[in-house]
Amino acid sequence: MTPTRSLITIDELGTDGIIRILDLADHMAEVNRRPNPKVPALRGRTVCSVFFEDSTRTRLSFETAAKRLSADTMTFAVSQSSLSKGESLRDTIETIAAMGVDAFVVRHRSSGAPLMIDAWTQASVINAGDGWHAHPTQGLLDAYTVRNSLGRSGGLEGLRMAIVGDVKHSRVARSTVAAMRLLGVHVTVVAPRTLLPPDVGDSFADAVTDRLDDVIGNIDVLYLLRMQQERMNEALVPSLREYTSRFGLTAERAAALSPQALIMHPGPMNRGVEIAVDPGELPGAVITKQVTNGIAVRMAVLFDLLGSGAATSSPDLITEGGSL
Amino acid sequence: MVVEKRVLGSDDVRRAITRMAHEVIERNRGLDGVVLVGIQQGGVWLAELLGAEIARIEHAVPVGAVDASLYRDDIGLRPVAPGSVSDLSFDVDDSTVVLVDDVLYTGRTVRAAMDAVGDYGRPRAVQLAVLVDRGHRELPIRPDFVGKNLPTSTEEDVEATVDGVIIS
Numbered sequence: 001m002t003p004t005r006s007l008i009t010i011d012e013l014g015t016d017g018i019i020r021i022l023d024l025a026d027h028m029a030e031v032n033r034r035p036n037p038k039v040p041a042l043r044g045r046t047v048c049s050v051f052f053e054d055s056t057r058t059r060l061s062f063e064t065a066a067k068r069l070s071a072d073t074m075t076f077a078v079s080q081s082s083l084s085k086g087e088s089l090r091d092t093i094e095t096i097a098a099m100g101v102d103a104f105v106v107r108h109r110s111s112g113a114p115l116m117i118d119a120w121t122q123a124s125v126i127n128a129g130d131g132w133h134a135h136p137t138q139g140l141l142d143a144y145t146v147r148n149s150l151g152r153s154g155g156l157e158g159l160r161m162a163i164v165g166d167v168k169h170s171r172v173a174r175s176t177v178a179a180m181r182l183l184g185v186h187v188t189v190v191a192p193r194t195l196l197p198p199d200v201g202d203s204f205a206d207a208v209t210d211r212l213d214d215v216i217g218n219i220d221v222l223y224l225l226r227m228q229q230e231r232m233n234e235a236l237v238p239s240l241r242e243y244t245s246r247f248g249l250t251a252e253r254a255a256a257l258s259p260q261a262l263i264m265h266p267g268p269m270n271r272g273v274e275i276a277v278d279p280g281e282l283p284g285a286v287i288t289k290q291v292t293n294g295i296a297v298r299m300a301v302l303f304d305l306l307g308s309g310a311a312t313s314s315p316d317l318i319t320e321g322g323s324l
Numbered sequence: 325m326v327v328e329k330r331v332l333g334s335d336d337v338r339r340a341i342t343r344m345a346h347e348v349i350e351r352n353r354g355l356d357g358v359v360l361v362g363i364q365q366g367g368v369w370l371a372e373l374l375g376a377e378i379a380r381i382e383h384a385v386p387v388g389a390v391d392a393s394l395y396r397d398d399i400g401l402r403p404v405a406p407g408s409v410s411d412l413s414f415d416v417d418d419s420t421v422v423l424v425d426d427v428l429y430t431g432r433t434v435r436a437a438m439d440a441v442g443d444y445g446r447p448r449a450v451q452l453a454v455l456v457d458r459g460h461r462e463l464p465i466r467p468d469f470v471g472k473n474l475p476t477s478t479e480e481d482v483e484a485t486v487d488g489v490i491i492s
Contacts, residue, residue, distance in 0.1 A: 035444075040439070
């Protein structure tokens with residue numbers, strides 16, 4: 001197997017790669033439960049976050065993950081950088097790389113920017129969200145949260161998930177649907193037609209509907225996407241009230257869910273829009289668990305790219321039974 | 325061609341574990357504060373059998389497991405094994421931790437495991453029990469309880485299970 005050096009999309013991991021990361025995340029979650037949640041695994045490695053788009057939770061989650069593995073962290077603040085003096089993105093990346101960076105964590109409003117950066121540098125590149133394209137660590141942390149909350153190991157065969165909302169403009173939807181389906185989950189996209197991606201018919205999901213009430217009683221996971229206010233201005237949905245009445249999680253719909261069903265949201269939530277009940281009162285809500293698990297999953301990704309056997313070892317280096 | 329040589333049978337392993345259990349109790353003058361911690365993955369079955377034997381002779385002691393893979397100085401040479409997560413559900417502060425592994429070789433795994441245990445607390449003492457000591461240490465580490473001293477060459481592999489010890 002050729003090791004993956006960067007993480008741009010879920011697809012490049014494949015089913016085995018996803019399961020490898022989720023298994024590693026079990027180790028990392030155990031580290032995070034300790035009173036002293038830090039291990040020396042990535043001592044001497046440097047991780048630089050380069051965020052061209054606002055983010056609090058993803059950036060903090062990656063930086064916490066890197067620190068818990070004892071990596072050194074740098075933050076590239078775009079607004080205070082030479083980019084504002086007209087330096088090109090490529091020159092900026094090459095300059096930072098020349099300081100000795102092992103991994104870039106990149107968020108960019110343009111789809112494809114992390115892939116471009118990957119071509120310019122020898123360092124690993126981790127996509128922390130690019131345009132509408134992909135947000136692979138979100139997909140992985142969602143898959144981990146489902147696996148962990150349901151006490152499963154390996155894949156997620158036999159589960160049914162509905163993902164509801166603005167699928168078209170959502171990199172989270174793309175990566176989470178890809179991860180879930182590679183693990184064997186049957187995914188139904190629930191959205192108004194104006195918010196469906198163009199490729200939804202053929203390969204995107206297992207089923208598509210615009211009637212949430214038809215599927216809500218028959219799913220193990222309800223995944224709500226953030227409804228962005230600016231979509232109103234584009235006239236893609238008539239009003240937020242109508243959106244809530246047709247696609248929001250209301251008290252009636254919460255009652256129609258199976259009692260074991262998980263309720264997930266990538267955050268930040270629009271209370272009263274896609275979620276019109278207090279998630280704190282829903283026993284199946286795992287929204288804060290998603291945030292907590294995000295650290296363990298990002299530790300697993302960093303360790304997989306920078307520290308684990310996958311990067312440099314071949315099986316014949318492992319001596320059976322001898323404590324090497 | 326790989327030649328396999330069985331140096332201990334399952335009865336030998338069982339007897340060695342019984343003797344090591346007696347030695348743990350004798351050395352610690354009882355079992356006050358003694359906990360067993362198997363090193364993932366090879367030491368876990370041995371820690372469980374040693375714990376069962378100690379429970380039969382005197383009384384039960386806590387048995388846990390520690391994953392040293394995130395503490396290794398040769399990260400990259402050994403992948404992390406799925407399912408081999410640390411499980412230390414007891415307090416190691418002021419306990420006497422007996423680290424347990426199947427085969428003692430360079431000592432690097434034991435060094436990593438000591439660091440890992442140290443992140444959970446400050447044991448009063450750490451001791452080391454191994455089923456097989458095959459030599460070739462690269463660190464100043466010495467076992468307190470040994471099932472079998474087994475001189476080997478670095479070209480050989482040693483496999484220790486409940487069914488016996490095989491050199492190939």
